[in-house]
Amino acid sequence: MTKPAIKIAVNGNELRFEPTLEAFNKLTNETTPFDKVAPTTNYLRRVVHKDDKKALDDALKIPGAVMQLAGAVNSEFQGELDIEVKN
Numbered sequence: 001m002t003k004p005a006i007k008i009a010v011n012g013n014e015l016r017f018e019p020t021l022e023a024f025n026k027l028t029n030e031t032t033p034f035d036k037v038a039p040t041t042n043y044l045r046r047v048v049h050k051d052d053k054k055a056l057d058d059a060l061k062i063p064g065a066v067m068q069l070a071g072a073v074n075s076e077f078q079g080e081l082d083i084e085v086k087n
Contacts, residue, residue: 005049006076008069010059015069016049019077023047027070040070047073 005016023046030039041060048056059065 006073008072010055010065010069011062013055013059015052015055015059017044017047017073018049019047019073024074024077037066041066044069044073 003018005018008015008017023043027039027043030042044056044060044066045053059069
């Protein structure tokens with residue numbers, strides 16, 4: 001079963017993202033303490049709906065947008081996780 005696209009409005013333009021576990025894990029593996037923006041930009045470009053690539057490129061010209069967008073997409077993708085440490 002395919003999850004529905006995550007829809008995010010950016011300055012009046014709706015962008016659709018279709019993240020996968022593979023793409024999310026690749027982002028995690030590529031991100032380093034000294035390189036966060038490039039891997040995150042690549043991730044967003046990998047998971048954006050093909051018809052929304054131009055609108056994404058426009059949005060990414062805004063300072064800080066790449067991290068805000070990735071945060072919003074990943075927050076929806078990951079969902080809630082209830083973790084409890086027991087002794």
